[in-house]
Amino acid sequence: MASSLDRPEVSVDIKNISPWYYEIVKFKFSLLQSLRKFSRKIDEMDYYVNTDPLTGLMNRRGMKFEIDKIISMKNNFSILLIDIDFFKKINDTYGHAQGDLVLKFLAEIMQKNFRTNDICCRYGGEEFIVIMPHSNKQEAYESAERFRKIVQDTYIENIYSLTISIGIASWTENSNDISEIFKQADINLYKAKNNGRNRVIPTV
Structure with a gap:
């Protein structure tokens, strides 16, 4: 033993x-x-x-582990792909140290405003992902829109305001292929960016 x-x-x-x-x-x-x-x-x-050392959220490796676990249990889930609008401008104007504070700030808001069983992850750079188990497209959209408004209305010292764009895709409702789910969420995120930013786009 x-x-x-x-x-x-x-x-x-x-x-x-x-x-x-x-x-x-x-x-x-x-x-x-x-x-x-x-x-x-x-x-x-x-x-x-x-874990991502800067934000304390799950990194890609942890995210993949959680997604594989949810899929193995045959549970539906939605993915919210979140991107900070004009983040490069924030870094260029205020410096990378302030940019890191913005990333940590957004991570804290995510953890406070999603359900306890939702999984918040840093996807890379200024992109984040929220995995929402047991949620359909409409529930995911309502949660994403509520979170977008919270970020928009929250004051950040020295930066004043911050906005985000969000693309959504849902497992089994949109596809049974996880790579396709990420692809659709990414397409929707770019639609949100190209349509003026600070908005949520789900898969129709």
Whole structure:
């Protein structure tokens, strides 16, 4: 058992040991302590590997893991692809440090204004993704539009206002191919950009 601490069931096996010598009692206790430390370290490693260090949101790797899990459970979900409008202008005008603050600020608003089971991710650069399990196109659109208005109406120190554009696609309603879902969300995002920004475009 001491050489198999990576097995999920090993803690149960250790607890089921009925020690009859003092030394075995101490060894059993040491094994359980080691197992707890080992599990904590694995959890920490998983967190850092799957998390964007700037925003604290899931990165692409963590996002893919969550999507694969939802698909394996045969649950419907929607994807909100979010892009900060004129982000390059923010970096050019206020500097990259201020740009990083804007990214962190948006991440905080996302975490506060979506459901607890919605998965907020940083997709890369100024793009974010929200995975909304058990939601159809209409529910996703209403959530996205509500979030867009919250961002638009929120004051950011030194920048004053911020707007976002959002493209939406829904698993099974729009396609059963996850790459197609991302493609459709991306197309809708560019439609939002080309139609004046600060708007939400779903897949019809």
